[in-house]
Amino acid sequence: MSYMFDNPLLANALSFAIEKATLEGKLTIGLLVIVSFVSWTVIINKSRQLYKSAKMSKRFFREYRSTRDPMELFNAGDDFTGSPAFEMYYAGAEEVAYHLKNNPVRVERIVRASANDSMPEAARGAVTDHFARSVTTKISNASFESVRVAIERAVSAQQISLEKGMIILTTAVAGGPFIGLLGTVWGVMETFSGIAIKQAASLQAMAPGVAGALIATVAGLFVAIPAMFAYNYMVTSIRATTQEMDNYATEFATSIEHAYVDNRPVSEEIADAIRKLQTEGKVAAPQGARVATAGAV
Numbered sequence: 001m002s003y004m005f006d007n008p009l010l011a012n013a014l015s016f017a018i019e020k021a022t023l024e025g026k027l028t029i030g031l032l033v034i035v036s037f038v039s040w041t042v043i044i045n046k047s048r049q050l051y052k053s054a055k056m057s058k059r060f061f062r063e064y065r066s067t068r069d070p071m072e073l074f075n076a077g078d079d080f081t082g083s084p085a086f087e088m089y090y091a092g093a094e095e096v097a098y099h100l101k102n103n104p105v106r107v108e109r110i111v112r113a114s115a116n117d118s119m120p121e122a123a124r125g126a127v128t129d130h131f132a133r134s135v136t137t138k139i140s141n142a143s144f145e146s147v148r149v150a151i152e153r154a155v156s157a158q159q160i161s162l163e164k165g166m167i168i169l170t171t172a173v174a175g176g177p178f179i180g181l182l183g184t185v186w187g188v189m190e191t192f193s194g195i196a197i198k199q200a201a202s203l204q205a206m207a208p209g210v211a212g213a214l215i216a217t218v219a220g221l222f223v224a225i226p227a228m229f230a231y232n233y234m235v236t237s238i239r240a241t242t243q244e245m246d247n248y249a250t251e252f253a254t255s256i257e258h259a260y261v262d263n264r265p266v267s268e269e270i271a272d273a274i275r276k277l278q279t280e281g282k283v284a285a286p287q288g289a290r291v292a293t294a295g296a297v
Helices: 002-006 009-020 023-064 072-076 084-102 141-163 166-198 203-260 266-279
Strands: 105-114 129-138
Touching: 023 072, 023 084, 023 141, 023 166, 023 203, 072 084, 084 141, 084 203, 141 203, 166 203
Parallel strands: none
Antiparallel strands: 105 129
8 A cells, every 4th residue: 555655656657658768759758848848938937927917007007097198107207117008108108209399389379268267356347358378389190190100010019029939839739749749659660660570469568668659648748738728828818918908009099189189270270370470570461361360269
């Protein structure tokens, strides 16, 4: 009874099979050990990457949706490294900041406001309304196209980063059993060749060689099974992360367009350009003509 516990059946079978394996079988097992090591390295690293990605993305989305300005996190210098959505956000926000600095479009608006809202109480009733001038800096539609390209490029880069190394797992899943099968077939072939040479077709003569050959298939399955489960789980996680990032890219681009893109009608842009030229004294205003002010209410 104690012999069974001191020498488990599985350990006995494995040690016996490895001992009886041919040189070709041992080389096959060695190759599978290398494949398994590389596969487990990818599994561990990719699991850590996906865990950090999910954790940091959750924090980033919570902070982003608590703000009203899409550029607020970028201007504040908040860092959510590890989140694919944040990396995409940072690339887009950096492009917006570049165009706001180097290719700005200054939109001047004159707003008519009620005197009761802004005048001192003593002056209320004396003036019915007044005008306030505000200037905002935006980007043109051409600059916004550059922002879109930057966002799409960042999304593609993050997708490639998430899928990096997955080819190793697919290779382990598909190739592990076949490499093991190759070792098994080769071992069986060696066994039958030896029996034919010795002309002793007995079970005792065949069993050691067959056992040594089958250990290669066992090793191949040990490589493929963990890689298969890890691959299926990671592919599902990557697909969900990618879909979330695509949705956020659309949301972010829309927010930037609403907040920072000059979407005035062409007529207002022309009127604004003429008004600026008149201010600089380069164009004389036609007598009796009035230039519409952008956004006058």
